Amino acid sequence: MKRYLTRKLAIYILTFFLAVTIDWVIPRFMPGDPVQTMLSRANLRAEAVEVMRGYYLKAFGLDVPVWRQYLNFWVAVFHGDLGVSVYLFPKPVSRVIMEAVPYSLALLIPATVLSWIAGNKFGAFAARRKWLDNTLLPVGYLLNATPYMWLGILLAWAFGIALGWFPIAGAYGFDRTPSLSLGFILDFLWHWFLPFASLFLVQFGGWAIGMRNMVIYELEADYSQYLEALGTPRGLIRRYAFRNALLPQITGLALQLGVIVAGSVVTEIVFSYPGIGYLILQAIQNQDYFLIQGCFLFIIIGVLLANLVVDIVYIVVDPRTRRGMMGES
Amino acid sequence: MALKVEGLRVYYQTLRGDVRALDGASFSVGDGEIMGLAGESGCGKSTLGRSLILLKPPMKYVGGEVLLDGDPLPIWDRERMAPYRYKKVSIIPQQAMNALNPTRKIGRLIRELLEARGVSSRDLLPELKRRLDLVELSHEVLKMYPIELSGGMKQRVVMVISTLLDPSLLIADEVTSALDVSTQKRVAEMLVGFRDHKFVRSMIVITHDISILYQIADSILVMYAGKLAEKGPTEAIVRRPRHPYTQLLISSLPEIGVRHTERRLSGIPGSPPPLLEPPQGCRFRERCPVAFDRCREEPPFEELAPGHLVACWRAHG
Ligand SMILES: Nc1ncnc2c1ncn2[C@@H]1O[C@H](COP(=O)(O)OP(=O)(O)OP(=O)(O)O)[C@@H](O)[C@H]1O
Ligand code: SF4
Ligand SMILES: [Mg+2]
Numbered sequence: 001m002k003r004y005l006t007r008k009l010a011i012y013i014l015t016f017f018l019a020v021t022i023d024w025v026i027p028r029f030m031p032g033d034p035v036q037t038m039l040s041r042a043n044l045r046a047e048a049v050e051v052m053r054g055y056y057l058k059a060f061g062l063d064v065p066v067w068r069q070y071l072n073f074w075v076a077v078f079h080g081d082l083g084v085s086v087y088l089f090p091k092p093v094s095r096v097i098m099e100a101v102p103y104s105l106a107l108l109i110p111a112t113v114l115s116w117i118a119g120n121k122f123g124a125f126a127a128r129r130k131w132l133d134n135t136l137l138p139v140g141y142l143l144n145a146t147p148y149m150w151l152g153i154l155l156a157w158a159f160g161i162a163l164g165w166f167p168i169a170g171a172y173g174f175d176r177t178p179s180l181s182l183g184f185i186l187d188f189l190w191h192w193f194l195p196f197a198s199l200f201l202v203q204f205g206g207w208a209i210g211m212r213n214m215v216i217y218e219l220e221a222d223y224s225q226y227l228e229a230l231g232t233p234r235g236l237i238r239r240y241a242f243r244n245a246l247l248p249q250i251t252g253l254a255l256q257l258g259v260i261v262a263g264s265v266v267t268e269i270v271f272s273y274p275g276i277g278y279l280i281l282q283a284i285q286n287q288d289y290f291l292i293q294g295c296f297l298f299i300i301i302g303v304l305l306a307n308l309v310v311d312i313v314y315i316v317v318d319p320r321t322r323r324g325m326m327g328e329s
Numbered sequence: 330m331a332l333k334v335e336g337l338r339v340y341y342q343t344l345r346g347d348v349r350a351l352d353g354a355s356f357s358v359g360d361g362e363i364m365g366l367a368g369e370s371g372c373g374k375s376t377l378g379r380s381l382i383l384l385k386p387p388m389k390y391v392g393g394e395v396l397l398d399g400d401p402l403p404i405w406d407r408e409r410m411a412p413y414r415y416k417k418v419s420i421i422p423q424q425a426m427n428a429l430n431p432t433r434k435i436g437r438l439i440r441e442l443l444e445a446r447g448v449s450s451r452d453l454l455p456e457l458k459r460r461l462d463l464v465e466l467s468h469e470v471l472k473m474y475p476i477e478l479s480g481g482m483k484q485r486v487v488m489v490i491s492t493l494l495d496p497s498l499l500i501a502d503e504v505t506s507a508l509d510v511s512t513q514k515r516v517a518e519m520l521v522g523f524r525d526h527k528f529v530r531s532m533i534v535i536t537h538d539i540s541i542l543y544q545i546a547d548s549i550l551v552m553y554a555g556k557l558a559e560k561g562p563t564e565a566i567v568r569r570p571r572h573p574y575t576q577l578l579i580s581s582l583p584e585i586g587v588r589h590t591e592r593r594l595s596g597i598p599g600s601p602p603p604l605l606e607p608p609q610g611c612r613f614r615e616r617c618p619v620a621f622d623r624c625r626e627e628p629p630f631e632e633l634a635p636g637h638l639v640a641c642w643r644a645h646g
Contacts (some may be wrong), residue, residue: 178348222427226443229383229422230491231414236445248434317431319474 004321008311012304019300024073027289033059037287038086055212059084060290082294087286094292096278101298103171104275106192108264112253120249123240125206127215136208145207148263152198152270159194166194169272195271199264203256210252214245214297247318254310257299257303330396331531332358332381332498337393339380347389347493348604350376354393355612355630356638358498358548363524363532365563368552369601374535375423377552378500380404381533382418398497398530415446419496419529423503424485429475435486436471442490453493460489460528462636464519481512489518492528498528505541516638539578543567548636551575554601554612557630561637571633571644573617611642619643 013219039049057063060083061072076082082093121127123140126132143151151296172178172187218241228239265277272278276295283291315321335355341348350373358364366374376388381404384390387500390405397417403409422428430438439457445451458468464485474484484504492499501520505513523529534546536609542549551558551574559572570576577597599616602608610625611617618622623642630640639645 017489222422223426223430225383226420226422226425226428226487227430228385228415229379230442231411231416231419232442232445240433244430244432248558319434320476 012308016300016304019304020074020077020297021070022295023296023300024070027292033287035062036311038089049147059090060086077297082297083290085283085287085288085291087283087291093290096279096291096297098293100274100276100279103273104264104268106276107195107199107268107273108261109273111196111264112203112260114201115203116207116249116253119204120211122204122247123208123211123213124215124238124245127212127219128238133212136212139204140209140212144203144209147207148198148202148267149266149270151202152195152267155198156196156270167191169273171276191273195267195273198270199260199267200291202263203216206256207249207252210249211245214248215241218242218245247314250317254307254314257306257310261299261303330357331360331362331398332533333394333396334381334397335394335396337377337380337395337620338391339376339378339384340389340391342387342389343605346605349555349607351380351606354557355557356550356557356560358531358533360530361524362547363534363545365539365546365549366533366552367539367542367549368558370537371601371604372552373555373604374537374552375502375534376555378420378533378535381498381500381635382410382414383407384410387591392475406545415434415491415496416494416499418494418500419491419494420500421487421491421502421504423506423535425497425504426480426481426507427486428487429483431475434472434474435478436567439471439490439493441466446494448494457489457493460493463522463526467582481508481516484508484516485603488516492523495528499523499532500535501532502535503537504534505538506535514544517541522543539567551578554607555604556594556612557638557640558613559637561634565637571637571639572613572641573619573643574613611640613641628629 034281035053038056044052054063061069064072080094082097084098085091085093086274122136126136156168159165167173167190171191172184173191176184178184197233199311210303215238221241222243222308224241227240264275265280268275268277269281276298280292280295282288283295334357337351337354338349339351341350343426354371354377356364363603368375370376380388381391381395381402382405385407395402395404397413402413402418408634431437433441440450443453457471461468461470466482466485466489470478470482475486478486484507488501488504504520508516520532520534524532534542536542539549546563548560548562550560551566551572553574559566559570559575566575567579570579574597579596602612602615608614609627611620611628614624615619621642626642628640628642628645630638631645632638633644
């Protein structure tokens with residue numbers, strides 16, 4: 001048990017280290033000079049430009065050698081200090097991110113959790129109904145093969161523009177301020193629905209197909225055949241099959257997390273939904289590399305944490321890993 | 330007569346047509362009899378065994394009758410067969426190593442299985458423990474997951490589970506094949522013990538290893554390419570086989586001490602005919618060293634001596 005956990009933890013730490021390093025490197029190799037951008041925006045006289053450049057370089061910590069910048073970056077990461085945003089200067093990056101996070105989570109968590117649950121239930125259900133199986137399978141494959149962006153655009157066009165049922169930009173109306181009033185909540189849900197639906201649908205297709213195939217596989221497995229030969233009612237055999245088919249689906253969720261997050265970034269952009277994804281777009285357009293860095297750092301930590309949670313859940317639900325680990329230590 | 334099978338035909342439906350894996354089998358197994366079922370891989374042994382308990386697609390019932398303790402078994406009707414399974418007919422499947430749900434502890438699995446069949450697991454617990462002792466398993470296995478048991482242990486757990494409701498007929502499909510030689514012997518003896526303790530009335534022991542049958546079987550039925558070739562008391566089959574195929578099989582067994590000791594089972598030249606469109610006449614004709622004209626017709630499976638049946642023109646000639 002201990003050895004297993006130590007190994008897992010080591011992998012997480014290594015991944016974190018590499019990801020943070022890459023996160024630090026990439027913006028520095030992006031074309032363009034953010035300080036220059038800010039200076040030219042300000043339209044200053046020549047002497048003033050030099051003074052301001054010195055000030056900005058110092059403010060962003062760019063006045064020290066590269067290796068120091070890298071070390072400083074690590075120190076800052078552990079202090080939760082992600083620097084100052086260029087584009088929303090002088091707002092700290094961490095503040096900007098924290099304002100966007102709730103929107104991202106409000107999309108991501110319900111879409112992922114609900115699609116996983118609903119997809120698994122539906123897939124298992126379809127596996128034993130021929131007509132459903134024949135209709136679900138093509139639809140599921142189609143949904144699952146649809147890039148997030150396409151489905152987002154399609155939904156935005158159909159229900160937003162053509163039918164006009166839903167708004168297609170923002171998290172709430174421009175004339176509203178966030179509050180806990182019923183009016184605001186309804187308005188929020190109204191804006192939330194389309195991006196949620198497009199995230200949900202793509203994932204739902206994938207889980208449903210995966211579950212359907214796994215349940216069929218489990219029902220053909222030797223243990224199911226044995227139980228059937230002993231006259232066990234179908235209910236118990238199906239219960240076992242569903243339970244065992246769920247295990248690879250949990251692993252699948254861990255493997256998919258990165259893809260899902262990438263999908264939600266794209267979806268936020270399509271619907272101008274003010275979460276981390278949309279923020280990344282803004283940051284790139286404004287060459288705000290501290291902000292880009294901060295957003296990616298946040299995503300890295302988020303995905304790693306979510307993975308850890310799924311790993312732990314897996315250990316709890318699969319006796320084989322649990323017992324296997326005991327034997328090892 | 331515990332089991333009586335008349336003209337049983339079971340085919341596999343495939344896209345290319347019917348595979349005639351069991352093409353007319355008639356035999357019986359007496360009370361307390363352990364009948365060995367032998368033959369090369371693919372000759373239809375498991376098909377015969379499975380069709381007596383769970384006949385489901387792609388298997389197709391084509392014809393024939395099965396009587397168990399005098400009552401007809403509705404093997405062609407999956408639903409009507411359900412009450413007979415486990416209680417009257419039980420099986421140790423060929424893949425017994427994987428026959429246990431990997432995510433359930435053995436004890437809980439047995440409890441859920443019994444409750445699902447409407448049997449009180451509490452009442453059976455003392456008997457279950459007694460039988461675990463008998464197959465030399467500690468009661469601790471009930472608290473373990475299948476992954477924590479060795480192959481041989483899983484095999485014995487399945488033996489105990491399958492016979493827990495004292496069925497009339499037990500089909501044991503290749504129970505010894507995956508085990509090492511010394512374990513094979515122990516498991517074979519345990520099967521005999523199960524019969525002697527009356528846990529099961531009679532038994533069909535499927536194997537391609539005749540030397541195991543020589544140890545434990547009262548009678549042996551030899552199959553070839555979906556047909557019955559020979560059936561008789563073990564002594565008769567081993568000492569005085571009448572069917573050319575049985576003779577070749579027996580002669581390939583060193584322990585039993587017939588001539589040609591170096592000849593292996595696979596050493597019989599040629600291979601069995603396709604079961605998709607089997608040839609007319611005797612199916613062994615292609616490989617038979619003593620085939621003659623008459624073999625173009627199908628030989629009947631008939632009695633030579635009391636309890637000794639053979640399907641061969643030479644033997645009847
Ligand atoms: N699901 C299936 N579909 C089509 N043909 C099948 C199927 N299962 C078995 N067969 C065919 O039926 C024949 C008999 O198979 P069976 O499993 O009864 O053989 P066996 O005597 O038990 O062999 P073994 O010793 O290898 O277990 C074989 O020729 C095989 O090709
Ligand atoms: S019937 Fe003919 S071919 Fe068949 S086993 Fe006898 S002799 Fe050989
Ligand atoms: Mg077999």
